[in-house]
Amino acid sequence: QVQLVESGGGLVQAGGSLKLSCAASGRSFNTYAMGWFRQAPGKEREFAATISGSGSSTRYADSVKGRFTISRDNAKNTVYLQMNSLKPEDTAVYYCAARYGIYTVAIDSTNYAYWGQGTQVTVSS
Secondary structure, three states: OOEEEEEEOOEEOOOOOOOEEEOOOOOOHHEEEHHHHOOOOOOOOOOEEOOOOOOEEEOOOOOOOOOOOEEEOOOOOOOOOOOOOOOOOOOEEEEEEHHHOOOOOOOHHOOOOEEEEEEEEEEEE
């Protein structure tokens, strides 16, 4: 069982930056691939970024590529999402999720077994 707690959300102006964190409880954090997903009001949850358990593989949605960076610190059981050049359309609740995967990643939310409660990110224009 893995419990996930996100933090770092808030209100930022367009062009600004935020860094989200997701702290995981439980053992063997490095065997879990981690993903960040987001859900804007009235829209479906969408994939943003993912990283394998080892940290060797990452993938990004086209909408965030070049602006967001996912990373992890397995010694701290924490995954991060550095968000730069934020746009109003990045406004959403951001969720982190976990699935087993030392070297693999997944962009489909149905592949993830564990989810955090979400953190709100609001980008003003």
